[in-house]
Amino acid sequence: MTTPCRTVSCLIETYLDDELEPSQLLEVEKHTATCTTCRERIQLDRAIRMGVRRTVSTTASASFRARVAHSMTAERWASNERAQTATGVPTWRAVGLAMAATVAAVVGLERQNRQDADGAEQPTHANASSAVGLDAIIDQFVDWHARPLPPEITNANDLLGFEPYVGVPVQPRGLSTFGAKLVGGRILPVREQNCAAMLQYTLDGSHRVSIYVFDPRVVGLRPSKLHTKVIGSVPVYVGQIRGWSIAAAERRGVGYAIASDLGDDASAELALAAAPAP
Amino acid sequence: MSIFVKKRPAKPDPFEAQTLEHLDALYAVSCRLTKSPLDAEDLVQDTLVKAMRAREQYEPGTNLKAWLFKILHNTFINKYRRGGLERVVLEGPDADPLADGWVSAASMRALRDPESQALRPLVQQEIHKALDELPEEFRLAVVLSDVEELSYKEIAEVMGCPVGTVMSRLHRGRRLLQKRLYDHAVYLGIAPAGGAPPEEAGTIDIGEYRARKRGLG
Numbered sequence: 001m002t003t004p005c006r007t008v009s010c011l012i013e014t015y016l017d018d019e020l021e022p023s024q025l026l027e028v029e030k031h032t033a034t035c036t037t038c039r040e041r042i043q044l045d046r047a048i049r050m051g052v053r054r055t056v057s058t059t060a061s062a063s064f065r066a067r068v069a070h071s072m073t074a075e076r077w078a079s080n081e082r083a084q085t086a087t088g089v090p091t092w093r094a095v096g097l098a099m100a101a102t103v104a105a106v107v108g109l110e111r112q113n114r115q116d117a118d119g120a121e122q123p124t125h126a127n128a129s130s131a132v133g134l135d136a137i138i139d140q141f142v143d144w145h146a147r148p149l150p151p152e153i154t155n156a157n158d159l160l161g162f163e164p165y166v167g168v169p170v171q172p173r174g175l176s177t178f179g180a181k182l183v184g185g186r187i188l189p190v191r192e193q194n195c196a197a198m199l200q201y202t203l204d205g206s207h208r209v210s211i212y213v214f215d216p217r218v219v220g221l222r223p224s225k226l227h228t229k230v231i232g233s234v235p236v237y238v239g240q241i242r243g244w245s246i247a248a249a250e251r252r253g254v255g256y257a258i259a260s261d262l263g264d265d266a267s268a269e270l271a272l273a274a275a276p277a278p
Numbered sequence: 279m280s281i282f283v284k285k286r287p288a289k290p291d292p293f294e295a296q297t298l299e300h301l302d303a304l305y306a307v308s309c310r311l312t313k314s315p316l317d318a319e320d321l322v323q324d325t326l327v328k329a330m331r332a333r334e335q336y337e338p339g340t341n342l343k344a345w346l347f348k349i350l351h352n353t354f355i356n357k358y359r360r361g362g363l364e365r366v367v368l369e370g371p372d373a374d375p376l377a378d379g380w381v382s383a384a385s386m387r388a389l390r391d392p393e394s395q396a397l398r399p400l401v402q403q404e405i406h407k408a409l410d411e412l413p414e415e416f417r418l419a420v421v422l423s424d425v426e427e428l429s430y431k432e433i434a435e436v437m438g439c440p441v442g443t444v445m446s447r448l449h450r451g452r453r454l455l456q457k458r459l460y461d462h463a464v465y466l467g468i469a470p471a472g473g474a475p476p477e478e479a480g481t482i483d484i485g486e487y488r489a490r491k492r493g494l495g
Contacts, residue, residue: 019430045456048405048452051405052409052455056424057302064322
């Protein structure tokens with residue numbers, strides 16, 4: 001006697017979930033070989049599952065992936081730090097540094113860097129190929145300003161920890177004279193394994209200003225999208241990108257870029273003010 | 279300071295790398311749980327930081343994805359759902375006996391294979407809505423099974439419930455989805471209303487059905 005549809009229909013779901021006992025599996029397969037209705041039921045169930053899969057499947061954005069990878073590495077470093085503290089090994093600014101270092105790791109992971117470890121220690125000098133990518137970096141600066149990631153540090157004293165990763169002093173002291181208040185800072189990947197520091201400020205409590213500090217050998221200052229303005233005797237590159245004002249300048253061998261909702265003049269002044277006091 | 283000259287790690291930590299392989303899956307499930315891409319990102323981020331803290335508790339060789347989903351589910355419950363389970367829906371009677379009844383082979387074919395592929399986005403949209411309207415525990419069970427292909431046992435571990443409960447949630451979730459899609463198809467004129475049940479079939483007793491299923495688990 002063949003198994004009735006009613007019995008088989010109860011097994012179809014488990015059959016499709018691949019969780020049936022071998023004997024029940026045989027029962028279902030034998031029945032569906034001859035029963036169109038049950039075959040249709042199986043195909044309908046399958047089609048709906050495919051539909052659910054298509055509907056649910058999605059991909060996390062690259063920036064979210066980088067952020068998550070960063071948090072995980074930061075957590076690992078923080079755990080190591082806790083473990084070391086517990087065993088009495090002295091540490092120094094390890095958390096800030098850990099966070100900075102994790103970005104380096106993320107950059108390596110994300111960009112599948114082709115450089116070997118030795119090469120990575122040498123920043124790329126500005127040349128024809130680096131100038132091509134400069135607009136892309138300026139664009140990236142604007143994106144980071146428009147949609148900032150949460151800061152890694154909020155205390156100005158911790159900025160020192162960024163320096164080994166940026167390769168230049170990260171001390172935009174002149175900004176305080178404008179009444180700019182530091183909200184926080186983080187390290188961000190720029191080209192290969194190099195990093196820039198991003199410092200977020202508020203100005204008069206109503207303007208958000210992002211300041212990028214970088215090694216000008218990594219981000220050469222020959223921007224094509226921006227125009228040159230001379231303030232005193234110093235050239236400052238200014239322009240508007242997607243509604244944001246951007247200004248970049250080099251002072252004493254350190255590169256600075258500002259993204260803000262201010263005007264060109266104010267941005268240019270801030271870019272110069274960011275340079276460390278002599 | 280010696281810490282400054284320390285070389286950067288050349289390779290990511292293996293546990294982190296393996297965990298990140300499941301990021302899309304975690305994010306997809308998280309999107310369906312929270313119904314908001316922003317909340318979904320927060321939930322995944324919290325989950326992975328917790329996973330890093332608890333990494334010693336992960337037993338190598340077991341399903342890492344299932345382990346991560348378990349942390350995700352617990353984090354979700356603690357963060358987003360303090361009000362307890364939706365008992366009324368979980369333990370109440372089935373929404374509609376039709377969902378467990380019979381639809382004719384022709385209707386099923388029509389539903390599965392609409393003549394026009396242009397209808398597909400409509401069906402996808404409908405699945406999306408139907409999924410979001412499912413009680414949360416049904417939705418998670420269905421997604422973990424149909425999308426992430428976890429076994430009943432793994433889903434039971436993720437959701438912290440017996441295998442029988444997983445089967446019941448899956449069954450009821452899928453029936454609700456089917457019914458919704460069937461109604462939609464009728465509405466669109468793809469399937470005839472009130473598909474004629476075959477003579478021998480009759481309505482299935484859901485209680486008996488579950489008892490049998492639990493027997494399997």
